[in-house]
Amino acid sequence: GAGVSQSPSNKVTEKGKDVELRCDPISGHTALYWYRQSLGQGLEFLIYFQGNSAPDKSGLPSDRFSAERTGGSVSTLTIQRTQQEDSAVYLCASSGLWIRPSRGYGYTFGSGTRLTVV
Amino acid sequence: GQQLNQSPQSMFIQEGEDVSMNCTSSSIFNTWLWYKQDPGEGPVLLIALYKAGELTSNGRLTAQFGITRKDSFLNISASIPSDVGIYFCAGRSANTGNQFYFGTGTSLTVIP
Numbered sequence: 001g002a003g004v005s006q007s008p009s010n011k012v013t014e015k016g017k018d019v020e021l022r023c024d025p026i027s028g029h030t031a032l033y034w035y036r037q038s039l040g041q042g043l044e045f046l047i048y049f050q051g052n053s054a055p056d057k058s059g060l061p062s063d064r065f066s067a068e069r070t071g072g073s074v075s076t077l078t079i080q081r082t083q084q085e086d087s088a089v090y091l092c093a094s095s096g097l098w099i100r101p102s103r104g105y106g107y108t109f110g111s112g113t114r115l116t117v118v
Numbered sequence: 119g120q121q122l123n124q125s126p127q128s129m130f131i132q133e134g135e136d137v138s139m140n141c142t143s144s145s146i147f148n149t150w151l152w153y154k155q156d157p158g159e160g161p162v163l164l165i166a167l168y169k170a171g172e173l174t175s176n177g178r179l180t181a182q183f184g185i186t187r188k189d190s191f192l193n194i195s196a197s198i199p200s201d202v203g204i205y206f207c208a209g210r211s212a213n214t215g216n217q218f219y220f221g222t223g224t225s226l227t228v229i230p
Contacts (some may be wrong), residue, residue, distance in 0.1 A: 033217070041223075042124070042220055043161075043223075045217070045219070045220075056217065091160050091161075093160070107151070107163065107218065108163075109153075109160030109162070110160050111158070112159075
């Protein structure tokens with residue numbers, strides 16, 4: 001597609017349930033990132049996939065969080081046994097091979113998934 | 119991961135006023151980006167900077183790559199209501215590859 005697509009756009013789940021968030025990056029983009037944005041906060045890095053390399057998982061806050069990227073395209077972020085503090089907007093971004101970008105290039109973000117744990 | 123210090127945290131200004139915000143890092147960066155996030159949307163890239171001292175404009179927006187390579191500045195001239203949103207800086211160093219670190223954001227409110 002033309003942009004980064006995330007689904008669902010909103011998710012309300014009960015504490016303790018597992019959730020899966022999906023990101024469909026721009027076709028051909030080799031890098032994919034997940035960020036978390038809590039209310040009124042900045043962007044917290046979670047995980048980064050680059051081509052076929054091992055992902056950088058250094059930002060995942062606990063072992064309840066995991067992500068995979070199948071076939072170098074679609075990515076799924078899974079949160080197990082959700083807690084109320086997991087409530088946030090989860091943003092996905094993708095980028096191509098990093099060449100000097102002009103305006104409008106660089107990281108392209110999706111609109112995010114707003115997760116509410118009740 | 120590293121987080122950049124961005125200030126001010128929030129601004130309330132009258133339409134027509136100019137706006138300035140900045141971002142600082144403890145590390146030397148080789149690229150700085152500025153993004154704007156509208157409510158309910160993901161951030162959108164505004165300006166990219168690649169070398170110390172570089173000054174780049176995008177309409178009423180002007181951003182500068184600080185000469186210390188540890189800071190960047192964004193100015194908005196003659197603000198209008200649609201400038202409302204959260205502005206994020208992002209930077210990367212030679213050690214971080216394609217990964218950028220983001221500032222904490224500046225929330226801008228423009229009062230008509």
